Amino acid sequence: MKKIKNETALLKKAILVGESYANNRGYKKFSGTDSAKQKIESLYRLLVNDKLIQPLKEEDENQLNMKHKLAIWISKQLPKDHELLK
Template sequence: MKKLKNEAELLKKAILIGESYAVNRGYKNFDPTNSAKEKIESLYRLLVNDKLIHPLAIDNEDQPNMKHKLALWIAKQLPEGHALLK
């Protein structure tokens, strides 16, 4: 897995956009007490369920790989020339 440039910032953006997507899909808002790990796993599973991202292999389903998948997902959603893609 090759780390993306600005992967941490892309992940933050993915969580922000992913939360809005989840709410639009009928998911209740995340509680302020939800950890980032819980949000990442929930968003990853929602996006896999909706077939917006390909699932990881069962033996590779861990936090670093889920974070990377979410960062890749948002990088593909951003317009060309976006500051996070440079």
């Protein structure tokens, strides 16, 4: 797995956009007590279910790879000249 430039910032952006997407899909909002791990896994599974990202192999499903998938997803959603992609 190749590290993406600004991956941490992209992941934060992916969580924000993903939460908004989930709310628009009718899911309840994440509570303040939900951990980042729970949000990442929930968003990953929602995007896989909606066929917006390719699922990981079952043996590769872990937090690190899910984070990476979310960062890749959001990097493709942002405009080419976005500051996080520079």
